[in-house]
Amino acid sequence: MSSFENGLATAPSPTTRSSSSTSWEKKTAPPHTKTLRWVNDKRGAKKSRCARERRDSESNLSIASSEVSSANVADVSEEPTSIDTEPDYTPSALECFGEFSLITAPTELLSAQERVLFQHFSERVAPVMVVLDSVSNGYRHIILPLACQDQVLGRAVSVVAAFHLAQQAPDLAPIAEAGHRAVVEKLRRDSLELEPNQLFNPYTLATILVLLVGDTITGASNYRYLLEMLACLMRLPESVYMLPGSVRAFFMQQVKMFQLFGLPLSDVDKGLQIMSTAPEHYLEFMDYPEIAPTSEQFMNLQLMRSAICDACEIYRNCADPSSFSPAVSVDVIERLRHKVIGLDSFSKGAHALVWTYYIAAAESVSPEHREFFTERLGSLYQYTRFGSIPAALQALQTIWNRRKARKWIEIIMDDAPILVM
Structure with a gap:
């Protein structure tokens, strides 16, 4: 049994500090077909197109965070459901990475609540997770586009934004905690039902990184389990190495950062x-x-x-x-x-x-x-x-x-x- 399964099985809620452990039996399930799609971008494509699409993607997330209330984010606490087929997204290259383009769901497919929370994540959380905020901030220009594709990652982003907002709107805290439990439960269930090649993918890696961000916001102790999950993912690096160079570099930088700051304290x-x-x-x-x-x-x-x-x-x-x-x-x-x-x-x-x-x-x-x-x-x-x-x-x-x-x-x-x- 992998440490990843143990970590998912034992991870407490954000406000719980517990060291209890539980064993879970590994099961298999039919393979899912949801994939991370990458398409080659012609080398002669103009950089202005990337900049225009970046501006468009940001403008679609322009709902002011001040509009957030407990009613706005009530659906954060709903448990993510599995998606067994790849969504029929209209290709929209929100970000350009060298000779590749990331294909994501149009932000129009996000709910109003998600747009509010994604905007807050982009403006208030993402800048803190990098040393210098710029157009290359991976939390904004890699994590958020991926979150438009994957329901679990999208819910994790919304939960973390809600945790951050809860400092000014305490009514959001229990909603965010319920959402956090739903995300962790989904990861735990996937660890029991999916094959390793389905479980260990860039969406899962991004979700764990976002949940670690959440622990820095809440001051909870879940990071010990999350770091174990991260270690397991790094032992199966195929899903990371298949990514374009700049995206892979971002993930590896963040993994090392959390290892440096997290492991010595655990x-x-x-x-x-x-x-x-x-x-x-x-x-x-x-x-x-x-x-x-x-x-x-x-x-x-x-x-x-x-x-x-x-x-x-x-x-x-x-x-x-x-x-x-x-x-x-x-x-x-x-x-x-x-x-x-x-x-x-x-x-x-x-x-x-x-x-x-x-x-x-x-x-x-x-x-x-x-x-x-x-x-x-x-x-x-x-x-x-x-x-x-x-x-x-x-x-x-x-x-x-x-x-x-x-x-x-x-x-x-x-x-x-x-x-x-």
Whole structure:
């Protein structure tokens, strides 16, 4: 039985922190015919067509998020149903990727509720999930078009947007939670009924990534199970390698990003394994080759990369008993503080340092360091509105109160399992 099946069977609701496990028997079902369709795009096609289609796709999602109410998103909680045949979509290349075009359902097929939630995901969630928001933001220009094709992925996007909106409209929270349970249940059922070559596809990979985004918004502990699912998908990479290069690169960058920020907070051994690899291997999500090396933004990106590497060193020093040194941690924390002191919450891309500040704050012993990093976390929350940050700030109080008896990493594993990023 794969870890993927275990993870789907045991994943709790967003507001539940549980480590219970259940076994599920693997069953088979007739193959589905729904596929991800790619068509060759003539090399001579004009770039203006791609830009026009991108503008058209965005204009179709132009319902203001302020119109959202609990009545607007009531259908988020409905359980997704399986689709046994490929929808008869009218081909509409919403996005162009090199010599390929992604064929998606026209946004006219989305309900009004979905358009509202997709728009919120595009405007408020997608920018936070990349370091620098641009036309190449894969959460907007890859995930959303895919979500127009696949009902489960579309529901996951709607649920995550509803979770984010629930901070201003609390009535949405129970609706989003019900929708989340429906998506997880659908994935669990598919894991029992479908063959691996049907289950492990780009839609499933995208759905798990979106659900991980949801955990950073809610501060829930489902990410442990989701990371296990992600690991299983990566052991069957055919569905990823069949994708066009730029799309495949986006998926791989995001997988590595969640591994870097998620695994060290879920399992010490896996965390040390991640840290044994050069951090640059996991920092591809910070690659922006279009930025000039002489620009201020390029220098800031290099600074943020270095800061993340410092946090990795702090983690290794704490987690590895053979190399633990309090003096080393103090020195690295001060070096990190000095390095990022010029990057405030208004600096482009600074939200990429949430995990870094959390690690540094957890290890800090001096009031000055604790105050600095918690203030930075609070400031970034004002930008991201991701609930994992206030959950992390609350967890830090627990960590500092108990760290004389236990390492902060152990406290996080047992008492504060949060995907902080």
